[in-house]
Amino acid sequence: MAYETTYDIWTNNNANEIMLWMNYTGAVAPISSSWSAAGTPNAVKTNISVGGHTWNLYTGSNGSNNVYSLVRTSNTSSGTVDILAILKWLSTNGYLSGTQTLGNVQFGFEITSSSAGLDFQCASYSLTNN
Numbered sequence: 001m002a003y004e005t006t007y008d009i010w011t012n013n014n015a016n017e018i019m020l021w022m023n024y025t026g027a028v029a030p031i032s033s034s035w036s037a038a039g040t041p042n043a044v045k046t047n048i049s050v051g052g053h054t055w056n057l058y059t060g061s062n063g064s065n066n067v068y069s070l071v072r073t074s075n076t077s078s079g080t081v082d083i084l085a086i087l088k089w090l091s092t093n094g095y096l097s098g099t100q101t102l103g104n105v106q107f108g109f110e111i112t113s114s115s116a117g118l119d120f121q122c123a124s125y126s127l128t129n130n
Helices: 083-092
Strands: 002-011 016-025 045-050 053-061 066-072 102-113
Touching: 002 083, 016 083, 045 083
Parallel strands: 016 066
Antiparallel strands: 002 016, 002 102, 045 053, 053 066
């Protein structure tokens, strides 16, 4: 079984994709511009405490847009995330440039493989903006 549960945030007409990996299992990895000899992605920053969680940051491109993946340092099955704090941190630290216009915020599973009969469910989701 291989999957991740993420918030997928798009800014500036989909020029930037910010993925917040809340948990992952199996052979999945964030998009990265740098990989180790063992075939694992190299984080550009580690142990970043922002938005209510601690993350490792990976940067790269999917060929169409910039991708910034923040992967929690430990899995969680629930929690609140301050997305605005994360966007501000990415801007302040030079990863996002200029004014960012928020387009979409999505939450869900990216499933690479699973056995038959498994259920992937989100019991509750809400988004508040201000």
